[in-house]
Amino acid sequence: MSPVVLAVREILHRWKSSALNVIVVAAVTGSLVYFSVNNFGFQKELGRNARDIGSNVVILPIEVDQFAYHTAGGFAVETMPSVIVEQIVEYKASLNHLIPMLERQAVCEFGNNRVQARVVGISASIALPGRPKSPMQKAIKKDTVQLGSALAEKLGVSRDTREFSVAIQGQSFVVSRINKCNGTWQDAVAFMELAAAQSLFNAEEQISRIEAIECTQEQCEQTGLKSDVVLAAELARITDQAVLLRREDIAEARSKLRIISRENLGLLQNMLWAVLAISIMGLSSLNSIQRKSEIGVLQSVGFGQSRVAVLFLLRSVLLTLLGATIGVALGATLCYWQSLELFDSTGKKFSVDWAAAGLVGLIAILMGAVAALLPAMLAAMKNPAELIGRES
């Protein structure tokens, strides 16, 4: 009789303990799939939220006096060629979501109200090849402006005012939106399309700065260098007309956020793997104790140690296979069901990562085999005299 048939017959005979085995494996594998697949969604969500913390890299023209720049609240009149943006993209620098801007002080008018304010020409964010493309900054429509809340108040307009225009530097622009107060310098700014600003201020192909998010993790891991060193070196290779400022606090916050979440999820996953291994080992050991006399019978009719071990291994592999399959399906379903609630931003786009789920299932089966190996060996190596003998 083949070992597979024997293993299947034994599984069906002791269906309660087999079912317990399958339930345990399914529960743990399901949890692992749930965490692994959600981890993927979680990382995307985290990336999106980390991105929303704001740009942590500013590239300025080399001529900018940084003392004057900071004294003016992060404003400078110097410009650099906008082609630098394309050079950064071509170089595939360790950056993403590049937002080129042109900034000027200009007179903004609405009715009788005149205000000298910062006007920012801004482009939609530009993703570098191979990096997340979801825009951090959307394009502003041509011939329109968006007003910061404080500037709107100064001009005497509110969010309720409909279909009106403001004059900037004497040119009329439709106000497409009054932004909500966000407590920063952006509340006192008028935003417009970059090209429109370049035309308005006679600064064709010029920009004042580029804001960006650093993506230096890979480079730092490969080279052992710190982010600021990596970025400075890259920019030096790209152009000699710009200088890079790194907002350390934002970069650190983003990095810590990622590391802590990754470590916590990793810890949880490792604990679940340990639970799976211990459960399988415990259940396999119980099974071998339960089958003590059967091992003696098999040994007496010529089953060698390896054949006995194979029987126990097969049992574990078959049950783990079934449990892992159920677990993968359950975990994935649960992920899909909960994704909308768990992830505000990415939930609607959430899809089950079947490769990750499958990998978890595969590892669970391999782990099941490895965890059952020791009890199987111990069962096979039992002294026949202990299984049969009762001194008389």
Next chain:
Amino acid sequence: MLVRTPILEVKQLTQVYSTSRGTIKVLDDFNFSIAPSEFVAVSGASGSGKTTLLLAGGGMLKPTSGNVVLAGHDLFELSPIARSNHRACHLGFLFQTLELVPYLSLLENVRLSRGVTSEIAAEWLEKLGLNDRMHHKPELLSHGQRQRAALARALAHQPSLIIADEPTGNLDEVNSQIVFQTLQEYKEKGGAVLVASHDPQIASWADRVIRLDANKDESEL
């Protein structure tokens, strides 16, 4: 006089067990052999070493010292796999505690023995009065029926030697008779039978009886 070559020879067998209180020498320099067509009974009080002798003789328990030669091969000189194969070919076991595999039918249990086909298994079960039970699981049978099925499994592959430990323990008289009768018939066809039993009937079935002494030396470790 015709001298038959022994199927099993136990030479200078010594078995010492270690316990928490010290060591117990169960068998000391024990010699014995059994030839084909011989029915040998082993008797003695509990703890006299009957099961130890049977286990060692069947290659299931490595003795502290001594040799066990089965069908011309010293069992404990063989590798575990070779010993297992040799045992499967030449030995049949019938132990009181050695029950049937619970998830197999009686027929399948008998077929576990090496080289036994369904026809042979069915034949043996029929011979032992289990023809209407051969597709039943052991749990549905009485103790006597299970023991007869175990006997069928021990005999079906036509081993040279049957080793039985208390084969009639907990059996009623009818079932005991069937077991001994079957072993007797097997012996008459050329097989050797080695039985340890407390059953008073045993002496009437056996060609000779080996008596083991229960008074063992116990020494402090």
